[in-house]
Amino acid sequence: MIIILNHNKIPVWGWDGSSESRCPDCGANLTSRKGEYVVWHWAHYPNTSTRNCWTRESRWHLLMKKAYYDLKNWKIEVPFTVKRKKFRIDAANLETGSFREFVHTLSPNYIDKHRILADSGMDIMWIFDGNEFGRNRLKRVRGGGIKHLLKPRARDIHLATGGLVHFERSLWHEWKKDIWYPNNGPAAKLILNLFKDKRQEILKENREDK
Helix, strand or coil, X not given: CEECCCCCCCCHHHCCCCCCCECCCCCCEEEEECCCCCCCEEEECCCCCCCCCCCCCCHHHHHHHHHHHCCXXXXXXXXXXXXXXXXXXXXXXXXXXXXXXEECCCCCHHHHHHHHHHHCCCEEEXXXXXXXXXXXXXXXXXXXXXXXXECXXXXXXXXXXXXXXXXXXXXXXXXXXXXXXXXXXXHHHHHHHHCCCHHHHHHHHHHHHC
């Protein structure tokens, strides 16, 4: 499994190495993954027998969770049980009852999951990776909007779940009839900064040093 928080809710960047780090699900020991171009995270050791406790997450998914980790009153990787079904919600504001799920791969199971969570009274919002699911021939409209942002399969799931789309380092909401405009809230600003291309920043710094 690849996660941000270990069994003590500690991220890699907040760990001093003085205590063990274990998986919150199976209890297996975790190793820290650090790198210049990766989001720091926890992972099971290679060749560890974890059975059903194995999830691979993209850099995009980890960055989305990191953005909400930095937002006031938000928690990430929150365990939640509804109708005897166990879920781990990507991000949750328990004070307001707001929940976020980040979608980098598509599954029809998301629709059932949405209905279960929504029927329980949760204010659940899904955020789709527009760089993964965006159309190649989207249409720009006046006022900075986009028409036909999502590919058909992603569009079908969005119609059932609703939510936002992360595209071009912004969060986009559907205004009406498949026309989208960017948001400018605090989460959108954090995500804008997190998704800057670190390689370009390093190249810029090197040019300035010369």
